[in-house]
Amino acid sequence: MANNKKISVIIPAYNEEDWIKLPLKSLKRQEFDGNYEVIVVNNASTDNTGKIAREYGAKVVEEPEKGYTRACQTGFESANNSIIALTDADTRVSSNWLAEIKSSFSKPSVVGTYGPITFHDDDGYYNWLAKYGFTAFLIINDWLGKPHLDGFNMAVSKEAFLEVGGFNLSMQSASDVELSQRLKECGKIIYNRDMTVQTSARRLKDWGLKFFIHHAINYFNVVWLQKPEKARDFDDIR
DSSP states (O other), rough: OOOOEEEEEEEESSSOOTTTTTHHHHHHHHOOSSSSEEEEOOOOOOSHHHHHHHHOOOEEEOOOOOHHHHHHHHHHOOOSSEEEEEEOTEEEEOHHHHHHHHHHHSTTTTTEEEEEEEESSSOSSHIIIIIIIIIHHHHHHHHHTTTOOOOTTTTHHOOOOOOOTOOTTTTTHHHHHHHHHHHHTSEEEOTTTTOOOEEEOHHHHHHHHHHHHHHHHHIIIIISSOOOGGGOOOGGGG
């Protein structure tokens, strides 16, 4: 039964000593009566990311091969629980995040869930775009039967994840979205508007229009054209 399911939270991190406290602190403040573990994948970091994560009580798994997808796969393989959640090292999850994940998986046939984002370091245009534009994008994709799991705010069934073969390790970008398209064949992937996180706008600020173009191209290649091999690698943007 869903009430007996436990959650593993995976946080891939490459040189995130300035940010890693955000998700770890927020995970300690959960209004959640279930069991969960936190796993930080220290992805070839050369700073104190791993040390800080251990200080906050997280399990640290070392992954020397640099790459977001590889780090996610290593984290998921290390998970001990039946539900695996994923968020980013610069992201603060809401106090009800784990409870909402558990609520999503209490529904029949659910193998995945995802929710909206806002930014904790921007209160202007970018935050408006995330709050309204990206949320509308997620809802529309949900209506169209094109679920859009995103690495900063998602959770999946470990059983279903293993059944579809995990992440596509040939991809460095959009591997989370590509996973959605295979995972939906195993059951329902649902959008949960109350499963919220606040992430950083630093990549948007650094890359601007280039960020949107990159993700738009990958979205259409993966979701609509079903050609993940055409997704562009942009590992340093994440």
